[in-house]
Amino acid sequence: MKKNFALLLLVLISSAHAGENEIRQSLQSNLPNIGNIDHIAKTPYSGLYEVVIDNQLLYTDEQGKYLFNGNVIDVKSRTDLTSQRSKKLFALDFDKLPLDIAIKKVKGDGKRKMAFFTDPNCGFCQRLEKELRQVNNVTLYMFLYPVFPGSAEIVHNVQCAKDPLKAWEDWMQHGTVPASASCNTSTDKVIALAKTLRVAGTPDLIFANGEQTPGYLPAAELEKHLNGTDGDM
Numbered sequence: 581m582k583k584n585f586a587l588l589l590l591v592l593i594s595s596a597h598a599g600e601n602e603i604r605q606s607l608q609s610n611l612p613n614i615g616n617i618d619h620i621a622k623t624p625y626s627g628l629y630e631v632v633i634d635n636q637l638l639y640t641d642e643q644g645k646y647l648f649n650g651n652v653i654d655v656k657s658r659t660d661l662t663s664q665r666s667k668k669l670f671a672l673d674f675d676k677l678p679l680d681i682a683i684k685k686v687k688g689d690g691k692r693k694m695a696f697f698t699d700p701n702c703g704f705c706q707r708l709e710k711e712l713r714q715v716n717n718v719t720l721y722m723f724l725y726p727v728f729p730g731s732a733e734i735v736h737n738v739q740c741a742k743d744p745l746k747a748w749e750d751w752m753q754h755g756t757v758p759a760s761a762s763c764n765t766s767t768d769k770v771i772a773l774a775k776t777l778r779v780a781g782t783p784d785l786i787f788a789n790g791e792q793t794p795g796y797l798p799a800a801e802l803e804k805h806l807n808g809t810d811g812d813m
Contacts, residue, residue, distance in 0.1 A: 599642055603629055606644030637666050671790030679721050681766035683744050688717035692806045693788040695721035697774055700751055701728035702782045704796040709752045714799040723770045725782055739765040
């Protein structure tokens, strides 16, 4: 009986890999410029396979004849399954971020952690700063990422200030222009990091669980993400 079970298990595993290989070959054959296929796995719903191509989650059938771009929704629970899965597939290792090139701020006990890309002339970044005033017991790491016109000079002067955090908050909260200063900054490294993480704009948030969330969030939503209790839909 044990031998039969082991044989059945081996057949099932072999079949699964055969399906994945067939899908990969079909996609690469029909779409020669498809890019890097980093991951193929069968999903538990409707016979679909998930395919990760250049950090994008797509779906295909068991033969790789069709490619679907969109979100799978569980209509009963109203759960965005694609969003949930993407958070796990594309989660970052927070501890491996180059936090030394960010401006650090500790609030309260600082136990919770969040990093974010921000621009001094970004309206939503300024709104995020206001929301963060309502959030306590968190350590914030701010990657100053100049993407708006005129931001590069402000970022440079903030980083070269005697107290970069104070200079940053004076600008973001009171509009106080940082004094002109000269030093070597980490801006080039921040820009390179943003490209690596595919940051499309500011603000772009990264939580301790590795979840990357582009855009501004109100304080209540920030609390959920910081506590790991955010849900879908």
